[in-house]
Amino acid sequence: MTARTAIVVGVGAQQGLGAALCRRFAAQGYHVLVAGRTEAKLNKVVATIRAAGGSAEAVRTDATREADVLRLFDRGMSPGDGRAPVDLIVSNPGNNQRLDFREVSVETFEDFWRAGCLSGFLVGREAARRLVPFGRGTVIFTGASASLRGKPGFAHFAAAKAGLRAIAQSMAREYGPFGLHVAHVIIDGGIDGERLHSRFPQLVQERGENGLLSTEAIAEAYWQLHCQHPSAWTQELDLRPFKEQF
Template identity: 70%
Template sequence: MNKPSAIVVGVGAEQGLGGALCRRFAAEGYHVIVAGRTLAKIAKVSDAITASGGSAEAVETDATDEGAAVSLFENAFAPREGIDPPDLVVFNAGINRNIAFREVSAAQFEEFWRVCCLGGFLVGREAARHLAPLGRGTVIFTGASASLRGKAGFAQFASAKAGLRMISQSMAREFGPLGIHVAHTIIDGGIDGERLRMGRPGAVAAMGENGLLHIDAIADTYWHIHRQHPSAWTQEIDLRPFKESF
């Protein structure tokens, strides 16, 4: 039997959400295409999966580049011995930092939009182009608290994430009837991963046990979304630690 396959776009550190998603899907018997901008990081994720008996490949990709996005999907959906075309696509790329509104440059604003919104559009479009003729598949976009509300210092991030949310809704309405499940996850809280632990160790300690979202727990939810029965699909779900106010 052929292996099913998945594409995860926006993989960074091994102990990050992208890496956890790749490991979760591989554990379910999937061949995982590990896509990200930094080859050393995605190769580490891919190598760890194959070392543990799973199936994965690292593909260096800039999701904000249209040609790169097209190439990623063309190669992933090309006939390959022992591997079925992908039926699961995740867009997980993101960039975030606090910048006072009066100090945000046009270049910075565009950078946030390109990574968080344009990249999602390109990945979503290519996923739809390849999945629609097959009449099946799941596309999941990683969102954030900022998808719903803009906080002081985060206008550049919130505007891009809100745009990504609208892309997911429009896709869900257009492609759901064609058999493609499109979902958007709102990650409402800090993620217990390498980025936060390295960048803000004090904040991590202050949150205490289970005060941050565990990457493997988030990955479990993504897998659940993919396996949902078509009579009860989730279009949007929010995830937060039990300590998080909302």
């Protein structure tokens, strides 16, 4: 059977969501283009996948740069070695930091918008350009609780994530009838990954067992979105630990 191709944009540490998505798709027989800004981290993820018998390659990509995204999709459409072109894409870049609104500079606001919204526009636009003519494919955007509401100290982050959600909704309405499944996943809670463990170890301890979102569990949800029958597509899915209040 011809191996299919997936693109995961926004891959960082081995213990992050992007890496977990790459491993999950590779386990299903996909050749995964592992895209992110830090080559050393990408290579570690690729090595882990290959050691487990999967297929992957690193593509250094700054998702806020149009030229990088175009090059990534060019590779996805012509993956080589008899592989089928890309039909599964995840836009996962993101950053988050609590900041006093009065202290947010124009440069900081723009940096968050570029990472949280512009990157999704570039990935989404190229996905539509490349896949709609084939009448198939899945595009999934990683959102956050900030996609729905702005909390104190997170105006810059919420503005970017709300914009990303609007892009996903517009794409779904425009291209769903042409066979492109566009989904937006709201991650409502802390992710049990390297970022929280390194920056907020006390929070990890306080949350206890299953108090943070497992990266592998999130990746499974993304995979199930891709597997949905076109008669019952999910456009938006929210995921949170059972302990999380909402």
